[in-house]
Amino acid sequence: MVSLKTPIKTAIPGPTGFPILGLVFAFTSSLTHRTLAELSKAFNAKPLMAFSVGFTRFIISSHPETAKEILSSSAFADRPVKESAYELLFHRAMGFAPYGDYWRNLRRISATHLFSPKRVSGFGVFREKIGLKMVDQVSSSMQHEGIVELVSEGYELLGIFNWSDHFPVVSWFDFQGVRKRCRDLVSKVNVFVDKIIVEHREKRSENTREEAEVSDGDFVDVLLDLESENKFNDADMIAVLWEMIF
Template sequence: MGFAPFGDYWRNLRRISTTHLFSPKRIFAFEAFWSEIGLKMVEKIENSMELKDEVMDKKVLHFGSLNNVMMSVFGRSYDFKDDGEEFQLEELVSEGYELLGIFNWSDHFPFLSWLDLQGVRRRCQQLFFKVNVSVGKIIEDHSTKRVNGVLGDDSVGDFVDVLLNLEKEDRLSDSDLTCLG
């Protein structure tokens, strides 16, 4: 929704988000998870202080925020580790933030865009591919669960479940679903 052009499509995404993602019922359903994330963050800070006598507060806050979004949208939660899938996910998100904030000469001088002097377009395409693969796997997992009859409760399930349950007129295309990431 953040990158969709304003119009009917954007309004439809906004309506779906407001109705299903930000409803009071859904927000209340995630209260226990938020408490758990808060406790994990406090534990991470305590452990860091005991071991290193310093805290990388930006990293702890970033990971807490990332967990919140991942659980709300994809139904996945991650531990505070420095390796594995969690670390790869964090790297993708950090790369995305960096690309969003980078000064890109092509934005100010469009006639230079075909040169991609800073490699921003190339990096964006590579990141888009990696994110699409990750999100595609998550959506495929959800779809497989649906086919096998293991459906999430719509009132507490994640946003992917909500989007897959939409009626035909509101349903998003598969390519739109993979652009969630």
């Protein structure tokens, strides 16, 4: 007689939290990462720790090698559905787009035309020369055009613990005002980034074809060149450029 043993599946360790709410109060602090690190030690769960917040299941790692393995796997390519990211990044930017053809297309464009070794090395000397000038220009632009307020508001909204992400019933009411703030910010971003695109279009129309061929242009010009090929519309370009500003 052969004895067949069914392997026992061991649950990932972690705190149970409160009924329905789960571990929600760990996210009400500005030092959530420290709270979670301490919990992983307490439950001997540094490689992997599991818990729930509302209807959302979390699995985190406080171990570098395990985290690296997770981040390198396409199985974990999709970002969590987060209301503020969905609203602020125009439902389509690369950072929170679902893994698929659209995401791969944006990644290819960025890797080829923005972060390619040739382009990075080719502008090395140029970056060195204008470094201080760039800092001055950014500082002046932030004061006069309000970029800093837009970006700061965006980061705050992306980082805030939004109850609507984890409790569907709460999302109907937008108690924290996250959705309203996101939409107010998006309307301002639309105006600001659209102005950049319009300025580039006007500059390109003024240049001769020979001048355009000599100059590589910047990333906005790259997107405009790829507009027809990749069926990019203005909303797509605004989303990508806003994400690059972040």
